[in-house]
Amino acid sequence: MVLNYRLRGALALVGILGVAVGGQAAAAPKGAAAEPGSRVVVAEGDTLSGLARSLGVTVASLAQANGIDDVHLVRAGARLVVPGAAPAAPPAARPAAAKVPASLPERLRAQPDRLAMVPTFDAAAAEFGVPADLFKAMTWLESGWQNGKVSSTKAVGIGQLMPDTIAFVNGILLEANLDPRKPEHNIRMSARFLAYLLRQNKGDVPLALSSYYQGLASVRRQGPFPETRRYVANVLALRAKF
Numbered sequence: 034m035v036l037n038y039r040l041r042g043a044l045a046l047v048g049i050l051g052v053a054v055g056g057q058a059a060a061a062p063k064g065a066a067a068e069p070g071s072r073v074v075v076a077e078g079d080t081l082s083g084l085a086r087s088l089g090v091t092v093a094s095l096a097q098a099n100g101i102d103d104v105h106l107v108r109a110g111a112r113l114v115v116p117g118a119a120p121a122a123p124p125a126a127r128p129a130a131a132k133v134p135a136s137l138p139e140r141l142r143a144q145p146d147r148l149a150m151v152p153t154f155d156a157a158a159a160e161f162g163v164p165a166d167l168f169k170a171m172t173w174l175e176s177g178w179q180n181g182k183v184s185s186t187k188a189v190g191i192g193q194l195m196p197d198t199i200a201f202v203n204g205i206l207l208e209a210n211l212d213p214r215k216p217e218h219n220i221r222m223s224a225r226f227l228a229y230l231l232r233q234n235k236g237d238v239p240l241a242l243s244s245y246y247q248g249l250a251s252v253r254r255q256g257p258f259p260e261t262r263r264y265v266a267n268v269l270a271l272r273a274k275f
Contacts, residue, residue, distance in 0.1 A: 075112075098116035169266070173271060240257075
């Protein structure tokens with residue numbers, strides 16, 4: 034079966050002119066695709082891209098089926114084999130659900146919205162050079178990763194940041210204007226403040242945690258209070274779960 038195609042303009046085909054049936058040219062519907070294995074006659078002015086578009090095949094498959102090396106050059110009068118349609122791409126495999134570590138606190142494992150914040154904690158910890166497990170344990174004890182939590186002393190969000198701490202982190206440490214009411218901002222500010230306290234305490238984790246809970250000046254002046262020591266012990270116990 035031979036289909037004859039005519040191109041008007043540089044790239045667009047007028048359409049299929051006809052199919053040879055008993056010596057007569059039968060009109061074909063506009064945009065109809067030729068059967069694989071049939072042949073088309075290249076008319077004057079036809080292009081391979083135009084033919085491929087009208088046949089519903091790719092330029093590469095049309096060129097490969099006919100041994101054409103230069104896709105920009107096709108000879109008028111050539112009889113081209115119509116290739117079969119390209120096989121459909123296999124459906125993309127669904128990504129496997131991330132396995133939730135069994136060591137995480139049970140209450141956290143039951144909260145998908147909070148679990149989804151783990152990459153944000155990891156990114157903030159990496160940005161400011163604090164141990165991710167320590168940071169996640171500390172903030173979990175502070176708020177249970179609830180950014181809507183506000184304490185009686187007006188500490189806000191996931192890291193339970195005090196108003197003075199927010200002003201210090203934004204104005205001095207980050208020189209930014211982060212909003213502690215946004216979870217990702219609160220996490221980032223809390224990580225930056227913990228990094229500052231670790232440096233101020235020369236990497237001493239218990240002292241840095243004490244300073245986070247009690248205040249750096251108070252710890253330096255009076256040492257950790259009994260309540261502060263319990264806080265530190267609880268964070269360190271939780272650390273193994275993260």
